[in-house]
Amino acid sequence: ATLTVSTTGGNASSPLLYGLMFEDINNSGDGGIHGQLLKNNGFQGTSPTTSPYAAVGSATISRDTSNPLSSAITSSLKVSVASGTTGYVGFSNAGYNGVPVNLDTYANYFWVKGAYSGIVTLELVGASSGIVYASQNLTITSTASSFSYIDTTFASTQSPDGNNVWQLTFDASQVAGGSLWFALPQLFPVTYHARYNGIRLDVGNFLEAMNPSFLRFPGGNNLEGASPATRWKWNETIGPVEDRPGRQGDWGYANTDALGLMEYLQWCEDMNLAPVLAIWSGLSLGGGIASGTALTPYVNDALNELEFLLGSTSTTLGALRSSYGHPAPYNITMLEIGNEDNLSSGCSTYASRFTAFYNAIHATYPSITIIASTTSSSCLPSPLPSGVWTDIHHYEEPHAFVSLFNEFDNYPRTDGYGIFVGEYANTADDSGATTYWSTVQGAVSEAVYMIGLERNSDLVKMASYAPLLEHYDVAEWSPDLVGLDARPGSLTGSVSYYVQKLFSTARGNTILPVTSDTAFNPLFWVASSTTTGKYYVKLANYGTTAQSVTIKIPNASGVSATAGLQTLTGGATSSNYPLDVTVLPTSTTVSGSASGGWTFSVPGYGVAVLTVSPA
Ligand code: AHR
Known part of the structure; x- marks a missing residue:
């Protein structure tokens, strides 16, 4: 095919187009991106057990509600020592199927109650090997009348695997015949941007490498609650962690809510993401x-919630935000009302529910873009208020994504209206068989769809793959974009991750008209230019055989004869798996000229990005 890219005309591309959707699913929050590594540290959720705590030495452990840390953290771990015991005893926590132990500095916090004065030993230990990777002796004084807070840091050497525990031991002779109580132990490696109670550095860097522009949070289903009473409640996710009760999340496990509203917004600030804040819609x-x-x-x-986020410090809730360390209002420009209100019998009442929220919020915050959680007109108010965007979700088979290539080509353009593709992913092959992680064919079909979105990015403002992250041992939803567990180097990107990264790191400001000597399918393309004089041409080949392509930009002046070319391909059913990445983009250069073109091959089931830069 010969593609001729015009340097004039076209449409403005949304500067936000590629971003992230996040909710706590698959232990993607607790046990995933959140830095805290100990599981069940606050005994939260509807039926807390003592797992994954274990006694060390001859101590016995139990969950105790008669010594609550706070009105929010109502249980502590009672560690009892039989009379006459000597030596060091205590307890361990095995994290989320193991504690990741790396060459790192760990911050460790906990509360202790009960009469004790002496040494407490904190260790990171191989669960089977007994090898000690980190050890620190702390001299503490604790009383029986109230909890004392302990805060320390220590360095660790590298464990070869994820089979590790954190453990705390104390001098049994001092406690013999009695007990000590421990509450809300927390263990953090160095976090992204070195934040207190922050997100993981490795995960933050891996996501940052995708060059995302926005973060939709906190759900997804996890916003909604199994019932209205168990919805995600913003005000229970703020302030000191010992004041956060957590909740039974909507994905089958307890959420600590240590990754709360302000932590999401810290993530946004540190990664330069525009928040897309979802609020419960009823x-x-x-x-x-x-x-x-x-x-x-x-x-x-x-x-x-909005007063808390946006109010000046002279408002009650703005002052509360300030007292929690963020005097400046947050930058909230987008707010989504609900999640998938077209489903679960929500459609018939959504128009009135949406309108109640819209009227109240828009009157006070007219510059916030309000997003409806569905694009189905039968669920929306008619007419839709000017400036409102709508969210659409697509979990599709590959052929369906290819036929959705032109989904928005003839969509009505109304002043101020925008589309948000808040969730999309290829989830099954064309026979309907679900895929574990994305295949090359599936990821190429996503690329075809994304090319369609980008061609229409005057209308399509944002798009985010979902779900974002899984802990491999709790992968209740597949496929996911990225995964991890406790093992070193376990953080892995799916084929779709690399497609997202290829497209999101090659963004123009203007989508340019392209003429071609062939029709779309199996080859699809979109061209753009930046204000700095670069040109990008993204291509997806959904066919099984390679396509020779020549890209001409006849009116581009002053561009380099050497263009960059990144390509991703593999067998149709090839996939990346946890700790097993075989499908990665490769980079090369192509010589050519603006008028004569750059000629290269796009492999069967391939994605390519050509970058033409100023000379
Ligand atoms: O992404 C997984 C789930 O899919 C989301 O929680 C929900 O919004 C959708 O149904």
């Missing part, structure tokens, strides 16, 4: 709906 996953006058408290709750 619809719960179990079908429980608050509507009509029953919705009023929730509308007020959303206004309170």
Whole structure:
């Protein structure tokens, strides 16, 4: 095919197009991106057990509700020592199927109650090998009357695997015949941007490498709650972690909410992401709906959340935010009302529920872009208020993504209206068989769809693959973009991750018209230019055989004869697997000229990005 790229005309590309959707699913929050490595540290959720704590030495352990740390953290770990015991005893925590132990500095916090004065030993230990990778002796004084807070850091050497525990031991002779109580132990490696209670450095860097522009949070289903009472509640995710009760999340496990509202926004600030804040719309996953006058408290709750985030420090909630360390208002420019309100019998009441939130929020914060959680017109108010965007989700087979290539080509353009593809992923092959992680064919079909989005990015403002992250041992939803567990080097990108990265790191400001001597399919393309004089041409070949392509930009002046070419390909069913990456982009250069063109081959089931730079 010969593609001729015009240097004039075209449409403005949304500067936000590629971004992230995040919710705590697959232990992607606790046990995933959040830096804290000890599981069940606050005994949160509906039915806390003592797993994965274990006694060390002859101590016995139990969950105790008669010595709560706070009104939010209502259980502590009681560690009892039989009379006459000597030596060091205590307890361990095995994290999320192992504690990742790396050459790193760990921050360790915990509370202790009970009469004790002497040495406490903190260690990172191989669970089977007994090898000690980190050890620190602390001299502490604790009393029986209240909890004492202990805060320390120590260095660790590298463990070869993820089979490690954190353990705390103390001098048994001092406690013999009695007990000590421990609460909310926390263990953090150095975090992304070295934040207290921050996200993991390795995961943060891996996501940052994708060059994302926005973060949609906190759900997804995990916003909604099994019932209205168990929805994600912003005000229970802020302030000191000992004041956060956590909740039974919507993906089958307890959420600590240590990754709370302000931590999400810290992530946004550190990664330069525009927050897309989702608020509860009255619809719960179990079908429980608050509507009509029953919705009023929730509308007020959303206004309170916005006062907390945006209010000056002279407002009650703005002052609270300031007291938690963020005096400046956050930069909230986008807010989504609900999640998938077209589902779970939410559709019939969504227009009125949306309108109640919209009216209240828009009146106070007219510059916030409000996003409806569905694009289905039958669920939306008619007419849709000007400036409102709508969210659409696609979990599709490859052929379906290819036929959605032109989904937005003839979509009505109305002033201020925008589309947000808040979730999309190839989830099954063309026979409907689900895929574990994305295959090359599936990722190329996503690329075809993304080319369609980019061609329409005057209308399509944002798009995010979902779900973002899994802990391999809790992969309740597959495929996911990225995964990890406790093993060193376990952080792995799927084929789709590399396609996202290829496209998101090659963004123009203007989408340029392209003429071609062939029609779309199996080859698809989009061209763009930047304000710095670069040209990008993205291509996806959904066919099985290679395609020779010549790209001409006849009116481009002053560009280098050497263009960069990144290509990703593999067998149709090839896939990356945890700790097993075989499909990666390769980089090369192509010689040519603007008028004569740059000629190269796009492999069967391949994605390519050509970069033409100023000379
Ligand atoms: O991404 C997984 C789930 O898919 C989300 O929680 C939900 O919004 C959608 O149904």
